[in-house]
Amino acid sequence: MVFHVMTLFPEMVEQGLHTSILGRAMDAGIIGVKTVNIRDYSEDKHRHVDDYPYGGGAGMVMAADPIARCFEDLTSGMTKKPRVVYLTPWGKVFNQQMAKDFAAEEDLVFLCGHYEGVDERVLEEIVTDYVSIGDYVLSGGELPAMVMIDAIARMVPGVLTNEESGETESFMNGLLEYPQYTRPEVWRDRPVPEVLLSGHHAKIAEWRMQRSIDRTLAFRPELMENVELDKKSAKYLRSLQNPTE
Numbered sequence: 485m486v487f488h489v490m491t492l493f494p495e496m497v498e499q500g501l502h503t504s505i506l507g508r509a510m511d512a513g514i515i516g517v518k519t520v521n522i523r524d525y526s527e528d529k530h531r532h533v534d535d536y537p538y539g540g541g542a543g544m545v546m547a548a549d550p551i552a553r554c555f556e557d558l559t560s561g562m563t564k565k566p567r568v569v570y571l572t573p574w575g576k577v578f579n580q581q582m583a584k585d586f587a588a589e590e591d592l593v594f595l596c597g598h599y600e601g602v603d604e605r606v607l608e609e610i611v612t613d614y615v616s617i618g619d620y621v622l623s624g625g626e627l628p629a630m631v632m633i634d635a636i637a638r639m640v641p642g643v644l645t646n647e648e649s650g651e652t653e654s655f656m657n658g659l660l661e662y663p664q665y666t667r668p669e670v671w672r673d674r675p676v677p678e679v680l681l682s683g684h685h686a687k688i689a690e691w692r693m694q695r696s697i698d699r700t701l702a703f704r705p706e707l708m709e710n711v712e713l714d715k716k717s718a719k720y721l722r723s724l725q726n727p728t729e
């Protein structure tokens with residue numbers, strides 16, 4: 485899968501993504517990240533890509549033409565029109581299911597905006613998906629694009645090792661992660677929960693399931709509505725809800 489990022493700050497995106505699991509996947513040729521500098525498509529002698537907004541108001545607006553020509557160049561070799569994501573606080577809020585869906589694409593294009601926005605006409609012409617990474621305002625689309633690329637790449641077959649995908653699966657069952665511990669056995673008078681030292685796999689699995697449920701109820705109770713629990717987990721949840729039964 486190839487991620488194409490249209491941006492005014494290509495080095496920011498390249499440097500931010502070439503580490504850890506994604507760096508390994510890029511080196512193995514499983515995913516690619518290609519950045520293009522929108523400024524290279526300016527026809528202005530000062531390489532401007534922005535202009536004053538019609539109707540007045542503060543800030544500058546990114547002009548349609550450099551973006552359109554950048555996009556046309558980028559897609560000229562493609563046989564099929566790719567999905568194009570525009571990062572914006574008014575987009576649909578990104579989640580794990582969307583990451584999974586996007587991971588099925590061969591090519592995925594991101595348009596990173598700056599200044600006060602982008603001329604609406606080029607958005608109408610090229611964008612297929614408007615996506616936000618949360619209800620707050622960032623200075624540009626680069627960080628959101630990087631967040632999305634990380635989450636999507638993890639869903640591309642071959643990017644995670646078997647061991648690593650196990651970890652993702654446990655979030656994807658809809659519950660939050662259980663707590664983790666490593667050596668030493670006692671740290672500043674805090675011991676590791678006894679059951680984790682027992683070597684009893686079934687008991688450990690049950691303890692982890694219960695702590696996942698506890699944590700989900702404490703931090704993100706609304707997630708509980710979409711979770712499918714197995715018999716044992718459902719019984720534990722009922723015991724919390726009706727402690728006298």
Ligand code: ADE
Pocket residue numbers: 571572573615616617618619620621622623624625628
């Ligand atoms: N651009 C600025 N803020 C953003 C956000 N929260 N999500 C996606 N793109 C953005």
